[in-house]
Amino acid sequence: MPKFAANLSLMFNEVPFLQRFAVAAKAGFTAVEFLFPYDHQPEEITQQLKAHGLENVLFNMPPGDWAGGERGIACLPGREAEFREGVLKAIGYAKVLGTPRLHMMAGLVPAGADRAICRATYVDNLRHACTEAAKHGIAVMIEPINTRDMPGYFLNLQAEAHAIRDEVGAANLKVQMDFYHVQIMEGDIATKVRHYLLHIGHIQIAGVPGRNEPDTGEVNYPYLFRLLDELGYEGWIGCEYRPAKGTVEGLGWMKGG
Numbered sequence: 001m002p003k004f005a006a007n008l009s010l011m012f013n014e015v016p017f018l019q020r021f022a023v024a025a026k027a028g029f030t031a032v033e034f035l036f037p038y039d040h041q042p043e044e045i046t047q048q049l050k051a052h053g054l055e056n057v058l059f060n061m062p063p064g065d066w067a068g069g070e071r072g073i074a075c076l077p078g079r080e081a082e083f084r085e086g087v088l089k090a091i092g093y094a095k096v097l098g099t100p101r102l103h104m105m106a107g108l109v110p111a112g113a114d115r116a117i118c119r120a121t122y123v124d125n126l127r128h129a130c131t132e133a134a135k136h137g138i139a140v141m142i143e144p145i146n147t148r149d150m151p152g153y154f155l156n157l158q159a160e161a162h163a164i165r166d167e168v169g170a171a172n173l174k175v176q177m178d179f180y181h182v183q184i185m186e187g188d189i190a191t192k193v194r195h196y197l198l199h200i201g202h203i204q205i206a207g208v209p210g211r212n213e214p215d216t217g218e219v220n221y222p223y224l225f226r227l228l229d230e231l232g233y234e235g236w237i238g239c240e241y242r243p244a245k246g247t248v249e250g251l252g253w254m255k256g257g
Contacts, residue, residue: 014241022049042096062086072105130170143176174201206241
């Protein structure tokens with residue numbers, strides 16, 4: 001079976017964030033991921049990781065005004081200085097937490113914007129982020145996100161993400177493949193995994209269409225888990241789903257494989 005990391009932004013919401021590390025470990029997880037750590041000092045989070053024998057495998061760079069609806073600023077012309085400050089902030093947290101990879105959210109394309117200019121901005125910012133992260137042995141992830149959950153998001157398709165990865169040409173740049181988003185946008189998950197495996201830096205899962213536990217909905221996760229084992233995938237799988245009733249009550253899928 002693959003290695004699973006609990007997403008503490010979506011799972012274990014029954015308790016406050018800093019208490020989720022303990023309950024995740026008690027539930028059998030040895031690794032965690034989350035969207036953003038910035039509401040807490042990195043030392044507070046590190047204390048929880050160490051106390052409960054957990055590894056932090058991923059979090060996102062600052063996304064701009066999340067509460068105001070922004071979903072990253074990397075593709076937004078004119079925000080480059082703010083973006084670069086965010087890169088340094090994320091790296092600072094990652095160094096304290098021991099986090100080996102950071103997800104760089106692309107952002108929403110503004111209405112009427114020239115997509116070519118947004119793409120050029122995104123590529124330039126991505127090169128900068130990869131250069132800075134490489135100094136500390138950190139990998140940068142980019143993730144295609146579906147247009148139903150996040151209308152207007154810059155990056156939506158696997159081929160598009162890998163074309164940008166090729167263009168940037170950074171050894172520490174990988175694509176974060178969320179099977180939930182792939183199924184909604186493209187389907188044919190198994191074939192895409194086989195094709196892109198060498199350049200996949202992280203995988204995430206959720207049931208489709210409800211984004212609940214992976215044993216609900218239309219995706220055959222037991223088959224995909226066996227496929228990942230057969231292909232020799234050694235990375236983590238982030239459980240980025242919304243528990244339908246209770247987090248612990250919904251973990252039967254993990255125990256049953």
